[in-house]
Amino acid sequence: MKNDTKxxxxxxxxxxxxxxxxxxxxxxxxxxxNLWNCIVVFQDxxxxxxxxxxxxxxxxxxxxxxxxxxxxxxxxxxxxSLAWSSIRIAFERAKEQDEVIDRPKALGDVxxxxxxxxxxxxxxxxxxxxxxxxxxxxxLSQAMNxxxxxxxxxxx
Numbered sequence: 001m002k003n004d005t006k007x008x009x010x011x012x013x014x015x016x017x018x019x020x021x022x023x024x025x026x027x028x029x030x031x032x033x034n035l036w037n038c039i040v041v042f043q044d045x046x047x048x049x050x051x052x053x054x055x056x057x058x059x060x061x062x063x064x065x066x067x068x069x070x071x072x073x074x075x076x077x078x079x080x081s082l083a084w085s086s087i088r089i090a091f092e093r094a095k096e097q098d099e100v101i102d103r104p105k106a107l108g109d110v111x112x113x114x115x116x117x118x119x120x121x122x123x124x125x126x127x128x129x130x131x132x133x134x135x136x137x138x139x140l141s142q143a144m145n146x147x148x149x150x151x152x153x154x155x156x
Contacts, residue, residue: 015041027124035091036084038123040067047118050104050128052135055115057082073115082112090116091125100127 022041026034044056055075059067069084090107101107104117107126120126121136128136 019045023123030095030125032088032091035087035123036069039071039087039119042119042122045122046138047115047122048136048138049114049118050132050135051114052138054138055118057115071115073112080112082115086110086112087116087119090120094120094126097126100129102129102132 018041019038022034022038026038040059043058047055047057049055053075055073057071057073059071062068071082071084071087073080073082089110090113093107094101097106101117104113107113107117107120110116117126117128118136121128121133
């Protein structure tokens with residue numbers, strides 16, 4: 001049992017280091033290839049939308065064993081797919097921006113842009129308003145949970 005815990009901690013540490021390296025490489029060399037590397041290593045990482053909703057994503061492998069260029073976003077019970085082409089469009093738009101990008105739609109009218117906005121912020125490619133940073137980082141959700149505020153979901 002103790003070895004399992006230590007093994008998990010070591011695996012998590014290695015994953016965190018791989019993520020840090022990928023982000024650093026992307027910031028130094030802002031290419032699609034480096035963006036894809038970040039996408040790969042950040043699978044199952046806890047992201048938040050600008051409205052503070054948590055999500056993760058995974059990639060599937062094709063028949064050749066390579067990852068497909070489609071992200072499967074897991075938002076609670078619903079799963080949505082996000083095409084690489086949508087991410088590339090927003091990425092190119094982000095590279096053109098020198099100022100704070102105040103909302104996801106400023107990256108373009110692409111499917112799933114609220115998820116892409118979160119990814120690009122986490123990877124350090126865009127600046128966002130201070131209040132958006134709190135939501136994207138999950139600090140607002142964490143503060144609400146610590147204060148005893150729970151989101152109530154209605155089942156219809």
